[in-house]
Amino acid sequence: MPKIGMETIRRKALTNAAIEAIGARGSMGVTMSDIAGRAGVSPALAHHYFGSKDQLITASVRALLGDLRTDAVNALRAARSHRGRVSAIIAVSFSEKQFSEDVVAAWLAFYVDAQRASGIRRLLSVYARRLHSNLMSGLTPLAGAYDAERIAEGAAAMIDGLYIRKALGTGPARHDAVALVEDHIETQLLEIRGRPL
Incomplete structure (x- = not known):
């Protein structure tokens, strides 16, 4: 009889x-x-739980x-200001766990696979x-809806781009990636504050 909780x-x-x-x-060519060997189970058991490799990948x-959502929720709860909410999302995006080589390479492979797999594309x-919503929750009170949208889009593009560069082995270290996105945010907010009323 299987032990309770073993399936999970x-x-x-x-x-x-x-x-x-x-x-x-660095690809879906596994x-x-x-996968079963890495997990310490038989291929038959992997098929039993997931049916196919595509289902396991999804x-x-x-x-x-x-995992990313849980980390983001916890970071947002701890944030003490609107600007702190933005920084929390950036920090989570480049946390040790999220920005590790294996996870970054897997994300890149998932993006490539999304071209053919509608389930992954939806996810x-x-x-x-x-990501957009979390950034907007902190930026909108600081910059207004229009500018917050533009700043959030730029920050999201930078985050995704830094993941690609990391996967290719040309990206900055984790703390430098955080600093680059933070600099983008701060530069944009300073520009808004400096506009004449």
Whole structure:
């Protein structure tokens, strides 16, 4: 008789292993056997839990998004100002966990796969909307809706671009990535404050 809770543990181990395997290879060119081996389970059990590699990959993207959402919610709760909310989202985007080599490489592979896989494309759209909404929650009171929209778009593009550069091995260190996006935000806010009324 299976132990209570083992399915949840094994599913998490498989999604983690998929992210690691894809990140290590830098592409979706991994098999269920590769992933199952990393997770310490049989390929048959991996198929039992997820049905197919595509379903496991989709579950892995969901798991990454779930971790990112949890980290963002906790960071936003701790923020003490509107500007602090913006900084919290930037910090979470470049946290050690989110900006690790395997996770960044996996994100890049997921973006490539989204061109053919509508389920992954939908999940990445959820990520983009959530990032935008979180940035807007702090920026709108500071800059007004129109300027907040523009600043948030620029910050999101920088975050995504810095992930791509990290995946290619040309990106800055984590703290430098945070500083670049923070500088963009602060420069834009200073420009708004300096406008004549």
